[in-house]
Ligand SMILES: NC(=O)C1=CN([C@@H]2O[C@H](COP(=O)(O)OP(=O)(O)OC[C@H]3O[C@@H](n4cnc5c(N)ncnc54)[C@H](OP(=O)(O)O)[C@@H]3O)[C@@H](O)[C@H]2O)C=CC1
C-alpha cells in the first residue's frame with residue numbers, strides 16, 4: 001500500500017489547518033480591537049529539532065496573523081542574563097507570549113527560566129504555577145506537544161475511557177503532560193522511561209502507544225499489539241540513504257505499520273499540530289491578559305465616562 005493512500009496514517013496536516021483557521025479569525029478580531037498577539041521564541045544554543053520547530057512557528061504565525069520574533073542566545077550565556085532578558089519581555093506590553101525552546105545547555109536550570117516567564121505570557125503552560133492546571137483537569141492551555149498527541153489519538157475515534165495507554169518517555173514537556181491529559185479523559189496510563197525493566201513488555205499491552213524518547217527506530221513491530229494506535233512524537237534529524245538530511249521519528253514505521261491499525265507519520269503527524277496548538281495557546285494567553293486588563297483598568301474608563 002502506498003504511503004499517500006494508506007488510511008492507517010494519522011495525518012496532522014488537516015487537524016492543524018482547522019486549528020490555524022480558527023486562530024486566524026481570533027487573531028484578526030483581537031488585532032482590530034487593539035490587542036495584536038505577538039509571540040517571542042527564545043533559543044539557547046543549537047538543536048536540530050528546535051530549528052525545525054522555530055522555522056514552522058515563524059511560517060504558521062505569519063499565516064495566522066500572529067506577530068513572531070526569535071531571540072537566539074549563545075550556548076555559553078549565563079542563567080542570570082537569560083532571566084534578565086525574560087524579565088524585559090515580561091515588562092514589554094507588545095509581547096503577549098513567550099516560549100523557551102528546550103533543551104537549554106546543562107548549566108542553565110530550565111525550571112528557573114520557566115519560572116521567570118510571567119504566567120500570563122506562558123504559552124506552553126510550563127510555569128510551575130501553570131503546569132498544575134492539568135492535574136486539576138483544567139485543559140484549555142496545556143503543553144502543546146502533549147495536547148497535539150492526544151488530539152491525533154482522538155482522530156482514530158477510539159473511546160479513551162478505560163483505554164490501555166502506554167507512554168514511552170516521561171519528560172516534563174511531553175511524556176508527563178500526556179499522562180495527565182489522558183487520565184483526565186479516563187484512560188488507564190502506564191509511563192515507561194529508561195529505568196523501566198522491559199519497555200517491550202509494557203508496549204505490547206497498549207491499545208494506544210505514545211513514544212517520545214528521541215531515538216530513531218526504538219519501537220519495532222514486535223513491541224506493538226496488533227490493531228494498536230501508535231503516536232510517534234520523536235523528531236530526529238539523520239542522514240538518509242541519499243546522503244540528504246531528513247527527519248525521522250522514534251518508531252520503525254516501515255515494520256510497525258504492518259501491525260498497527262493507526263500510525264502517525266514523521267514528518268506530517270504530531271509536529272504540525274504542535275505548532276497549531278502553540279498558536280492557539282498564544283490566543284488563550286492573550287485573552288487572559290485582556291481579561292486581567294479589563295479587571296484592572298475597565299472601571300477607570302467607566303469612571304472617566306461618568
Ligand atoms: N513532535 C513534536 O511536536 C515534538 C517532538 N519532540 C521530540 O520528542 C522526543 C523526546 O523529546 P523530550 O521529551 O523533550 O526529550 P527528553 O530527552 O527530555 O526525554 C526523553 C525521555 O525518554 C526516556 N528514555 C530515554 N531512553 C529511553 C529508552 N531506551 N527507553 C525508554 N525511555 C527512554 C528518558 O527517560 P529518563 O529521563 O529516565 O532518562 C526521558 O524521559 C525528541 O525526539 C524531541 O525532538 C519533542 C517535543 C515536541
Ligand SMILES: Nc1nc(=O)c2c([nH]1)NC[C@@H]1CN(c3ccc(C(=O)N[C@@H](CCC(=O)O)C(=O)O)cc3)C=[N+]21
Pocket residue numbers: 049050052053056099100101102103124144145173235247266267268269270271272274275
Ligand atoms: N519548549 C519546547 N516545546 C516544544 O514543544 C519543543 C521544544 N521546546 N523543543 C524542540 C521540540 C521539537 N518540537 C517540534 C515541533 C514541531 C515540529 C514540526 O513542525 N514538525 C514538522 C516538520 C516538517 C518540516 O520538516 O518542516 C512535521 O513533523 O511534520 C518539529 C519539532 C517541539 N519541541
